[in-house]
Amino acid sequence: MSEVSMPMMPPALRKPLAAASLLALLAGCQATPNAELRGTGDLGVVVERATGSLAVVDTSHQRILERVEGLGDLSHASVKFSRDARYAFVFGRDGGLSRVDLLTGEITHRVMQSGNSIGGAISQDGSLVAVANYEPGGVKIFDSETLEEVAEIPATYRDENGQAQRSKVVGLVDAPGNRFVYSLFEAGEIHMVDMSEGAPEVTRFSDIGEAPYDALIGPSGRYYIAGLFGEDGLALLDLWHPEAGVQRILPDYGRGEERLPVYKMPHLEGWAMAGDEAWLPAVGRHEVLVADSDDWSLVERIAVHGQPIFVMTRPDERQVWVNFAHPDNSVVQVIDTESREVVATLEPGEAVLHMEFTPRGEQVWISARDSDRVVVYDTRTLEEVARLDSESPSGIFFTDRAHRIGL
Amino acid sequence: MSEVSMPMMPPALRKPLAAASLLALLAGCQATPNAELRGTGDLGVVVERATGSLAVVDTSHQRILERVEGLGDLSHASVKFSRDARYAFVFGRDGGLSRVDLLTGEITHRVMQSGNSIGGAISQDGSLVAVANYEPGGVKIFDSETLEEVAEIPATYRDENGQAQRSKVVGLVDAPGNRFVYSLFEAGEIHMVDMSEGAPEVTRFSDIGEAPYDALIGPSGRYYIAGLFGEDGLALLDLWHPEAGVQRILPDYGRGEERLPVYKMPHLEGWAMAGDEAWLPAVGRHEVLVADSDDWSLVERIAVHGQPIFVMTRPDERQVWVNFAHPDNSVVQVIDTESREVVATLEPGEAVLHMEFTPRGEQVWISARDSDRVVVYDTRTLEEVARLDSESPSGIFFTDRAHRIGL
16 A cells, blocks of 8 residues: 655745745735635536546636646546545545545545545545445545545455355445445445444345445435346345345346346436435436335336436436436436426537536536536526536536535 | 625735744745635534624534624524635624625625615525515615625515505525525515526515415425414415415414414424425424425424424434424424434523534534533434534524525
8 A cells, every 4th residue: 555645735835935926925825726715615526537637626617727637547436525625535446545635736645545446435424435445345444634544344255155255345325323335246235334433333234136236325315225237126225224124126127138238337326316206227228217215116217318327316306317328428318307308408529427416406517528528507598508628527526515415 | 885895815914924924824824714725615604693793613623713703783693605615694683794704704795785684595506695674675686796786676565555565575595596585574475586587587476375474495496485473374385386376285384273372483494304204393382293295284293392493304314403492492302203202302501592413414513592602412422522602602504505405
């Protein structure tokens, strides 16, 4: 493990001070754009996978403030925020965990914490950052201020021959009570780690289904739902009643008996809730599914443009926005949640990978990787508001996630 | 109208610079606590009504960072935040509207915009601040960066003699689409102002019930509900279907035929939702009411310690916290939303006025006015975590409200 810890001195102070830069420094402590005194509630980041960089963005003025480089392999990278909304924790595919100061643009800490990882989570109280690892399979937990390792929890299980094995970890989320929940791909298990008393306390749920590949937790942090690659249906754990174990819901959810060609398994990050309904991307089918969140019965299948990847609700729950797998990935569709009809089909660019709503939903930012741009729409008029240059943009994350359970 | 606009220079630069303070200034631009480069996601304010001051607080370390004075009459004052979570807009009872920089502790702008006002709202896009006025009755809308007046909308109606009158405005909230919604106390009307095209466009709903005294909007910004002082029941406007007009819901909600002594009408700010249920303070009775938010039928009455004032859900929806009117106002009760039983009775101090959860709900801050303190509890263990000295604290507001519809 290598760790780079940089001093917190403002960048202007590391260089010899010329009179001009001293004056500039005094003029409001804004010698460089990196050290601007500003609120962090309208900041966010765009992951630029080709260049291993983050673009720090300002959602009030739809602009890129600066770029942070040197973050390693950012394919499938995801980001969480500190509870003060100043620092971004970047989970790289290469096992790198970086802590980026959005105000100065500096990487304050960076740890190569595994060989291959797939995302992370921040604890309810903001003190801990957990990372899900493929290789070696398990979860590592770090102090969010220093990135010092607090705990390592190998994802062990016994295979059919009784041999101890380690499993890849997927679908890691935070849950109320300083808990983390995640799934073990090869083991077919869900584990819950309680960090509320300091030392990790692990509860295991076995035989939850074959090959969980991703998971989500609802906005209240009660329901943890894992998608299964190896069979149909979804595995549900009610965190208010862990003693009840894991149930299977939506038994038809999945690839079905026809074994449709699936270009990309849909993402389960976040949760599209509208009233009592959960909106889900169908697997392999050109459909968005609506389920009743009381009894998890299927309410409706809505025909859409392609195989859906992300299904996301505008914060006021009146619209659901959907992007699609290759070869239909230059399109985004907007569904009215009341009429359940597609009301708009937009073309932001080639290879749309992610969408992020501004906190109160007046705009949405969409990354079009192969067009090297991020497009911002007004969600009421559905008109384009801004277009930003970005090299191979993928995930977009805004700081209000710091304040939401499971995000 | 008087307006005071202060330059944005850091406080340290307004004084002669001694060598020591120059060095201090260079040491990370932190010459004074007022100019600290920091994230604003864990900030908040406590309204100190007796001294007309705000305590700026840090929820990560449970401490008061500084005090901002000179804000006028802060009885019943409320606060909204700019979308970058840097500025607090303080709505004073004396008609003063102040914009406070949480990072520097300065009042950047202050306007005496009416003789008597009762709260305000910030538009979905953050560009507009609206204030509800008693005297003269109406709404004024200001640019959120300059506090320049953008629009004045008198709350006019015709009385039973056909005479034009102005009404007090109450229950002002923001709604999606850069709209504001509010109620007219004497007129018995709800008005909706659409600011999405620049000039205000007002839609009026009359005969909504006698003497609306307060209102709330749900977390998705769909349902606007006004409480009625003059009769029983609540007035509901579905903003997805304004053409359907205002309906009456919960017909028994109110003081009832017995005309119970009511020590204080409950507050309807915010909305306690848990699953599909809305939790409401009963009027005059020692009860918290649970209603089904699908059909607004009454599901249950839960006996509590006194006449409830605020009924607030912990962000994970597992607990509801309740405070009470005089003479039962030294107590806070915690209800488990699943069992619907009171699970704890806490005594934070004398005259508990307000409660505010940290964004992900691990702690709650409670103001005890007559004990001159704010008490912070761990919501899982229900143990006291911190106790802060504050003179006559009332409302507590954290910056994550910047990102929530209706807050």
